[in-house]
Amino acid sequence: MIKIRDLEYLDAIDTHRHFGRAAEACFVSQPTLSGQIMKLEEHLGLTLIERQTRKVMLTPAGEELVTEARNVLRAANNFEASAKALLDPFSGDLHIGLIPTLAPYLLPHIMKDLNEKLPKIKFYLHEDKTKNLLKSLDDGKLDLIILPWLDEMDKFDRYDLFEEPLVLATSKDHELSTAKIVNLSKLKDFEVLTLEDGHCLRDQALGFCFTAGAKEDHRFQATSLETLRYMVSSNMGITLLPQLATVNHHITNTIKYIPFEDPKPNRQISLMLRSGYSRMQCIRAVVSSVKASMKEVL
Structure with a gap:
């Protein structure tokens, strides 16, 4: 039986293209990760990883299946988030992505209010360029991103902030x-x-x-x-x-x-999230808090 953890290993290998770094990202030893990937390949009857001396690449089958793996991982994360939201929509972890030309100038104005209004939310902040943030949001690694709106972002749901x-x-x-x-x-x-x-x-x-x-x-x-x-x-x-x-x-x-x-x-600063995201009560609270904070600044 294929386990969620096996799919996480495959995702990590594609992301890092290195067994050691992938194992480190998954908090396991390299032999453990390598062994589980070999078991997955045996179970599927497919070679997923092209192993070379200095680099690791996915085979064409691996490239196709890692996309499916990420869909499953995203669905599993959404399932867990939905269950937590039923218990308490205003608790748990929230991963927020921001760009370098916004994060250091916006966060000092909004985080104090967010922490006060949502004390049971643990905020994780991720700074990266727009292209990488959009991919991380699409892959389910981020819950939301705050950045200037561009036309090519219309696949995501959007809340305009200021x-x-x-x-x-x-x-x-x-x-x-x-x-x-x-x-x-x-x-x-x-x-x-x-x-x-x-x-x-x-x-x-x-x-x-x-x-x-x-x-x-x-x-x-x-x-x-x-x-x-x-x-x-x-x-x-x-x-x-x-x-x-x-x-x-x-x-x-x-x-x-x-x-x-x-x-x-x-520039229009907007909050973006995946369509069908489960924790909408929490998102609406974040939007309300940020808007209120920024009225005092701008």
Whole structure:
């Protein structure tokens, strides 16, 4: 009989492509994991793993069946979550995914209220790029994600939380720094510093900049908003930053944050979850708490 644990081992091997790391992720020894996978292969009469000296790969049969394995694991997790929700919808673990350009600036404003309003929920926070978070949500490894809404996310259920304006960041010595408010068209012909590929904020900001006639500064692509901020403060260029990243920031004596005139460039921050997710009472409580918290901030 195939066990849930066997499917977890197969999932881990596909994720890590290494028996040792997969065993570590499953909290078992490598011989235990390897032996169980061999038993699974014998039971199915199929070779699932292509074992090479320096790497581990799934065979075509393994690639097809690991998708089915994840569907079963997701269903099992949903079953367990539904049972717990019947006992107490406001208790248990909740895994939340956020992107790096949002997590450090949003969490200080929402976690205190969430912990107070949902004291029996144990929150696990996961920071990653958008593509990886969407996959983890789809695979059932996350309960929900909070990130800027993009059109390609329409396969998930969505709760809009708030709109976050983008502001212009310049050094105090830049020619635009004296403006108290700026029209997006003022960026025409300026070069704008950006994040590296993989950050959804990069694409959103560039969309606004290109519409205004600005250009991307190709000399450097930052890995974080903090890198962008310090480049701007050194008068190496200008950029667009989310408003939350400017709240209570400590180097405002070297950098200017200038709001845009209407219509302001912004990003829609939304909570997303899988269709049919079982713990909806808990989700609605999270949505309500975050909305209330952010009204005080924005």
